Amino acid sequence: MNNPEPHILIIFGASGDLTKRKLIPALYELFEQKLLPEKFAVLGVSRTELSDQEFRQKMREFLPGTSKNEAQLTIFLESLFYQSLETSFAGDYLKLKKRLETLGQTLSIPANYIFYLSTPPLLYPVIPQILAESGLNDVSQGFKRIIIEKPFGTDLSSARDLNRKLLSYYTEDQLYRIDHYLGKETVQNMLVTRFSNGIFEPIWNQNFIHHVEITSAETLGVEDRGGYYEHSGALRDMVQNHLMQLVGLIAMEPPVVIEANAIRNEMLKVFQSMRPIRETDVPNQVFRGQYTQSHINNEHVKGYREEKGVDPQSKTETYVAIKFFIDNFRWAGVPFYIRTGKKLPTRVTEVVIYFKTIPHHLFVYQSDSEPINNQLVLRIQPDEGILLKLGMKVPGAGFRVQTMNMDFHYNELSNSYLPSAYSRLLLDCMHGDATLYSRSDAVEKAWECVQPILDAWQNNPDIPVYGYPAGTWGPETVDNLVENSIWRKPCKNLAHDGEYCEL
Ligand code: BG6
Secondary structure: OOOOOOEEEEEEOOOOHHHHHHHHHHHHHHHHOOOOOOOEEEEEEEOOOOOHHHHHHHHHOOOOOOHHHHHHHHHHHOOEEEEEOOOOOHHHHHHHHHHHHHHHHHHOOOOOEEEEEOOOHHHOOHHHHHHHHOOOOOOOOOOEEEEEOOOOOOOHHHHHHHHHHHHHHOOHHHEEEOOHHHHOHHHHHHHHHHHHOOOOHHHOOOOOEEEEEEEEEOOOOOOOOHHHHHOOHHHHHHHHHHHHHHHHHHHOOOOOOOOHHHHHHHHHHHHHHEOOOOHHHHHHHEEEEEEEOEEEOOEEEOOHHHOOOOOOOOOOOOEEEEEEOEOOOOOOOOOEEEEEEOOOOOOEEEEEEEEOOOOOOOOEEOOOOOOOOOEEEEEEEOOOEEEEEEEEEOOOOOOEEEEEEEEEEHHHOOOOOOOOHHHHHHHHHHOOOOOOOEOHHHHHHHHHHHHHHHHHHHHOOOOOEEEEEOOOOOOHHHHHHOOOOOOOOOOOOOOOOOOOOOO
């Protein structure tokens, strides 16, 4: 593939955390891989007064430093520029426009611009409007694209409002709603696993699959994001976006072609087929929890209510588990379980497909009284890979069966360059490819799926928030959600499950 067309990437919120921790390192990664355009510049924008040089120095601290790559780093840093701006003040955008023109002339870059909104969400409707009013959405001299960070709205109605507003100034193909989960190599591999292997697709349906379990567990708590998290909670922070995307990729029909709209149409259909969880179903189908203080490795760990920026009486959920169904031909009757939480025993994101057991039992099973469900584990992180659980004969006399693991680990492909999620997504946007970005209708549909849960919690404050000690697998009562089976307790290492587990 050719390198992207020359352009300037304008990052609003350039003094924020995301810029230095994710965006600049991702751009540097693209630079090292020689994937950036030949003529390219980054213009950091925020309120803080900084010179280009000061901005470069600040960003330098977040880039890998060895004497070997010092010359490369210098070249990269020279492509960074900075403009201080009162982001919500329209009068200031003339400064921005002038600066972009000057940069364009000096560096011979045409008026191709990508605006990255890495600001507080309140500014998501404001900045694009002022850009448009300043003529910076005019595509006659070059492309204009906008990348919008999550959260895209705080509920269904605010997401709709935001879409409406953006679409009154821009066309859908100028808008790139980012969900960094879609940028993960292993998330994209779910499509490849499903649609490039003849053995999976024929059994990927309600005839053969018993249930599907999706887990996204984190060991970290809310750290210094208590203020944001208090108004978000796990449902808005993780489920409405990241986990819904995983559900979409696991459950979708094969797209006609691998192209943005074909894939996004199929994702949308999954969200449209999700059986709405009515407010009255919420107490039985949705469990919420909050971590309480505990001891991990003899160290005291704070409970959520003791975190900075958190109300000591807070009912915000740091854990949520949901059971739902997808009412279509493929998935009728198959329960889907998703769970996510902070301060769980290990950091892991994975999808587990539990196949139905064989219809007639011939053998004696080593440790289980019942034949095992074959399981296919698609591990997204860490120890990225795929694990298949199979029944095998125990060597020796008779026909006893034990469960064995067949595993593939991505790190075995040591020669391949695995782009970070942000590098991949930034590069796609530079190429004008929105396949891995969310479309307006899908974002709204995903909100429609979670909105009844938010409403139920809002209208019925008696729905319990179960406490769970930090470092455990969430509230015990959540086990009641899953019939006939228990949640998998994954380990850091994909194949280390059962007796020994390195957390
Ligand atoms: C972010 C959430 O979108 O995703 C965080 O706001 C969460 O709360 C993070 O920690 C998880 O991302 P990852 O890539 O570490 O799984």
